[in-house]
Amino acid sequence: MFKRFxxxxxxxxxxxxxxxxxxxxxxxxxxxxxxxxxxxNVIATPLQQANAQIKFSISSSKGEYRLKLEENQPYLIxxxxxxxxxxxxxxxxSENVSRxxxxxxxxxxxxxxxxxxxxxxxxxxxxITYRTDQFKTGEERKLRDILKKLPGIEVDREGxxxxxxxxxxxxMVDGKAFFTGDEKLGVNNIPADAVDEVEALDNYxxxxxxxxxxxxxxxxLNIKLKDGKKKFVFGDVEAGAGVEDRFLLxxxxxYYSPKTAVNAIGDFNNTGQKSFTIQDYLDFxxxxxxxxxxxxxxxxxxxxxxxxxxxxxxxxxxxxxFGAASLSQELGGNFSxxxxxxxxxxxxxxxxxxxxxxxxxxxxxxVRDQSNDNDLLFxxxxxxxxxxxxxxxxxxxxxxxxxxxxxxxxxxTSEVGNSSRFINTNTQPENFEFLQTFNLNKxxxxxxxxxxxxxxxxEDQTTDRLWDFNQALFTNIIPLVDExxxxxxxxxxxxxxxxxxxxxxxxxxxxDFHHIYPVAGVDYFNYNLSTLDEQILNDGSTNSFESxxxxxxxxxxxxxxxxxxxxxxxxxxxxxxxxxVVQNYNWNISQFNEELVNDQxxxxxxxxxxxxxxxxxxxxxxxxxRYTNFGNASSYANRLSxxxxxxxxxxxxxxxxxxxxxxxxxxxxxxxxxGLFYNARLSYTHRESxxxxxxxxxxxxxxxxxxxxxxPENTYSVYATINKRIPDFTFTLxxxxxxxxxxxxxxxxxxxxxSINFGYNAKVRTRFDKLPNIETGVRQSFSRLNSDVINNKxxxxxxxxxxxxxxxxxxxxxxxxYNYFENQTTGDINRFELADTSLFYGKEDSAWGxxxxxxxxxxxxxxxxxxxxxxxxxxxxIFVQPRIVLFKVIYKL
Numbered sequence: 001m002f003k004r005f006x007x008x009x010x011x012x013x014x015x016x017x018x019x020x021x022x023x024x025x026x027x028x029x030x031x032x033x034x035x036x037x038x039x040x041n042v043i044a045t046p047l048q049q050a051n052a053q054i055k056f057s058i059s060s061s062k063g064e065y066r067l068k069l070e071e072n073q074p075y076l077i078x079x080x081x082x083x084x085x086x087x088x089x090x091x092x093x094s095e096n097v098s099r100x101x102x103x104x105x106x107x108x109x110x111x112x113x114x115x116x117x118x119x120x121x122x123x124x125x126x127x128i129t130y131r132t133d134q135f136k137t138g139e140e141r142k143l144r145d146i147l148k149k150l151p152g153i154e155v156d157r158e159g160x161x162x163x164x165x166x167x168x169x170x171x172m173v174d175g176k177a178f179f180t181g182d183e184k185l186g187v188n189n190i191p192a193d194a195v196d197e198v199e200a201l202d203n204y205x206x207x208x209x210x211x212x213x214x215x216x217x218x219x220x221l222n223i224k225l226k227d228g229k230k231k232f233v234f235g236d237v238e239a240g241a242g243v244e245d246r247f248l249l250x251x252x253x254x255y256y257s258p259k260t261a262v263n264a265i266g267d268f269n270n271t272g273q274k275s276f277t278i279q280d281y282l283d284f285x286x287x288x289x290x291x292x293x294x295x296x297x298x299x300x301x302x303x304x305x306x307x308x309x310x311x312x313x314x315x316x317x318x319x320x321x322f323g324a325a326s327l328s329q330e331l332g333g334n335f336s337x338x339x340x341x342x343x344x345x346x347x348x349x350x351x352x353x354x355x356x357x358x359x360x361x362x363x364x365x366x367v368r369d370q371s372n373d374n375d376l377l378f379x380x381x382x383x384x385x386x387x388x389x390x391x392x393x394x395x396x397x398x399x400x401x402x403x404x405x406x407x408x409x410x411x412x413t414s415e416v417g418n419s420s421r422f423i424n425t426n427t428q429p430e431n432f433e434f435l436q437t438f439n440l441n442k443x444x445x446x447x448x449x450x451x452x453x454x455x456x457x458x459e460d461q462t463t464d465r466l467w468d469f470n471q472a473l474f475t476n477i478i479p480l481v482d483e484x485x486x487x488x489x490x491x492x493x494x495x496x497x498x499x500x501x502x503x504x505x506x507x508x509x510x511x512d513f514h515h516i517y518p519v520a521g522v523d524y525f526n527y528n529l530s531t532l533d534e535q536i537l538n539d540g541s542t543n544s545f546e547s548x549x550x551x552x553x554x555x556x557x558x559x560x561x562x563x564x565x566x567x568x569x570x571x572x573x574x575x576x577x578x579x580x581v582v583q584n585y586n587w588n589i590s591q592f593n594e595e596l597v598n599d600q601x602x603x604x605x606x607x608x609x610x611x612x613x614x615x616x617x618x619x620x621x622x623x624x625x626r627y628t629n630f631g632n633a634s635s636y637a638n639r640l641s642x643x644x645x646x647x648x649x650x651x652x653x654x655x656x657x658x659x660x661x662x663x664x665x666x667x668x669x670x671x672x673x674x675g676l677f678y679n680a681r682l683s684y685t686h687r688e689s690x691x692x693x694x695x696x697x698x699x700x701x702x703x704x705x706x707x708x709x710x711x712p713e714n715t716y717s718v719y720a721t722i723n724k725r726i727p728d729f730t731f732t733l734x735x736x737x738x739x740x741x742x743x744x745x746x747x748x749x750x751x752x753x754x755s756i757n758f759g760y761n762a763k764v765r766t767r768f769d770k771l772p773n774i775e776t777g778v779r780q781s782f783s784r785l786n787s788d789v790i791n792n793k794x795x796x797x798x799x800x801x802x803x804x805x806x807x808x809x810x811x812x813x814x815x816x817x818y819n820y821f822e823n824q825t826t827g828d829i830n831r832f833e834l835a836d837t838s839l840f841y842g843k844e845d846s847a848w849g850x851x852x853x854x855x856x857x858x859x860x861x862x863x864x865x866x867x868x869x870x871x872x873x874x875x876x877x878i879f880v881q882p883r884i885v886l887f888k889v890i891y892k893l
Contacts, residue, residue: 030063039672041058041079041120043120044077058123130197132150143195231256249267320344341381399434421471431459478642499523554590562583566579589653620667625662627660638652660688677722683716692706713740761780772803778800817833835857
């Protein structure tokens with residue numbers, strides 16, 4: 001099957017490559033003094049083809065330009081550069097031609113030049129402005145169709161955008177965030193005919209007067225609308241039905257005006273389409289900004305009781321009811337209001353079959369068959385009131401509410417040798433969270449700017465879990481009462497969290513190239529944890545496990561005070577920013593109202609940042625930080641807690657703050673003239689001290705205890721990607737390598753591990769107007785995990801191909817993925833294929849559209865997934881929903 005598709009796509013590419021003959025127009029652009037002019041626009045417009053795409057080039061730092069033009073096709077050549085008179089010419093090529101141009105300075109103002117010349121691309125410091133009319137051919141439907149044609153911008157199938165290799169993290173329309181700044185939502189829905197300009201804003205800062213003071217590495221897109229589209233309604237309603245009672249209803253409605261924006265989205269389906277994913281959840285909670293500020297908080301968020309339900313990407317059935325709405329309103333007097341609310345209700349059924357080989361004991365292999373029925377209800381709301389006079393004051397008050405509840409029914413069968421365990425689990429988590437944030441940014445003068453943030457957070461979470469077992473478990477630890485072949489256990493986990501923090505930073509400009517930034521902050525954190533493990537007897541009474549060391553009533557209090565500074569200076573093109581912060585911690589731990597720990601520590605946290613700008617398109621950054629945190633507060637609860645049928649966890653009140661070092665070196669370069677983009681990153685992390693688990697294993701049962709250790713742990717990683725763009729093709733090549741060495745304590749023995757992961761990806765995407773467009777490539781990775789007792793080698797290979805053909809009033813899409821996995825240690829091989837396809841029909845001037853699509857085209861029953869850690873090697877069969885064929889009707893406003 002794979003060979004047939006590979007041949008098909010290779011033949012398609014060959015056909016499109018050889019379908020047209022073209023020649024090259026190249027040369028140099030300079031001023032009257034023979035100085036090269038960089039970032040000059042060179043546009044070639046076909047004179048005899050209606051709606052034909054223009055050819056575009058932007059000159060290099062040496063003034064070079066290059067255009068690939070069709071044979072014997074007359075073109076109008078227009079050359080524009082800020083501050084110079086426009087040059088026009090005509091060409092018709094039958095061979096490669098070299099032609100130089102000399103531009104004359106203009107006496108008109110820059111504003112007059114911009115109005116008259118309509119430059120296609122303007123590059124100015126951290127901003128690239130694209131005039132989209134210069135790139136449109138009339139066939140574009142959504143913003144994503146325009147972005148794909150702009151030099152330096154890439155859009156993937158989901159709508160994620162990169163500019164010169166850097167991912168876009170925020171989308172705005174006329175300077176205002178579009179539905180919380182979600183770029184995928186705007187890219188896939190904003191109509192193409194409303195777009196006038198696209199601004200790519202590198203090193204973006206939400207507060208204008210902080211630009212140049214705070215260091216930002218964010219990339220944002222600002223979509224400027226046409227004058228006639230400053231007040232309009234857009235969107236569409238999609239409805240579909242298919243085999244086996246499948247349905248879909250997906251309304252998307254947007255109203256935009258200069259002062260008011262209202263957006264509403266709904267998604268009701270039982271086809272498995274997930275409108276709210278784990279990545280969306282993480283983004284709403286702070287996303288990568290949170291990960292960079294506090295890696296511990298980000299990892300805890302990713303693994304909390306609610307996130308585990310969102311992480312399921314493969315299922316045999318999934319029904320979603322999703323609704324979201326947002327409001328953005330200018331109130332006058334420099335005040336504005338932004339609010340959004342998201343609601344999601346889903347039902348999901350999953351099934352996995354898992355073969356497990358244990359590496360650290362003599363236990364026989366285990367086979368697990370698990371099915372889950374999950375019901376989830378989630379809502380998140382945010383209200384932001386902002387005062388911004390654009391000059392010297394920015395004040396914001398943000399209020400967040402989050403509520404989620406779920407019920408999960410799990411049936412698990414575990415077979416080890418001749419023994420079979422049956423575990424029926426009912427889990428009901430419920431969580432309410434309130435967060436109030438106040439931000440003040442105030443510029444008192446050019447030399448003095450204040451940034452102040454205050455947060456109040458309250459969280460109440462309860463997880464009720466009921467287990468039914470057919471066998472006793474951990475009989476040497478848990479005092480079970482034997483009443484037959486059925487054991488019922490009840491577990492109740494409750495936590496209440498309150499957090500108050502105030503942080504301030506003063507930007508003090510001593511001189512133009514000498515800044516000092518004092519920082520100070522206080523943070524109070526209180527965490528109450530209550531756990532209950534007990535057996536429910538046949539007569540309804542309970543058998544408590546408290547005497548066996550179970551059940552926690554822990555109160556954890558932590559107070560942190562911070563004081564330090566950053567110094568920023570510039571020497572030529574080199575920016576340096578060293579810093580030093582001292583943090584003092586006081587913490588108190590009580591169990592059943594008995595104080596166990598009352599301790600204090602102070603720690604120095606140096607940091608260093610350097611950036612060298614070779615030119616505006618080429619930078620090198622070095623970043624080093626020493627971090628500290630206290631890990632998950634539940635790790636300090638020193639009594640036992642049942643985690644699963646074969647795992648018990650014990651905390652440790654004597655844990656202290658973790659300390660680790662992180663360093664990275666980032667190189668980036670883009671050359672719009674050559675269509676070349678480079679990104680490379682080296683990083684190193686060293687854990688000086690950390691909180692880890694010490695594990696005792698007997699058979700397949702594990703008892704883990706949290707410990708504070710200075711066992712060495714290092715991670716080295718390298719990542720690089722190269723992107724090359726020529727008129728009809730985009731080539732991408734990337735690679736990554738990661739090496740980790742660390743130690744774990746298992747069965748009272750210190751074991752040293754070495755983990756090596758490396759891989760590459762390569763793809764090519766065509767960019768034709770009239771011919772089919774293909775994206776095809778391959779991803780391959782190699783993994784190895786070694787110690788004195790184990791040696792595991794794995795490799796995965798994933799070729800893929802995507803076809804999109806826009807012909808007449810039809811759009812045809814076909815996506816194919818092939819997955820190959822090999823355990824090189826045992827010789828086991830897994831493989832499977834995935835494909836989906838769709839055919840859309842809709843006239844450009846009609847509001848109606850029709851589509852037929854099919855998912856899981858080959859109707860495979862399951863995927864295979866393999867993993868390895870210090871304890872087990874796992875081969876999982878993850879069952880997926882069968883082939884779905886849908887007919888959809890779309891009405892566009």
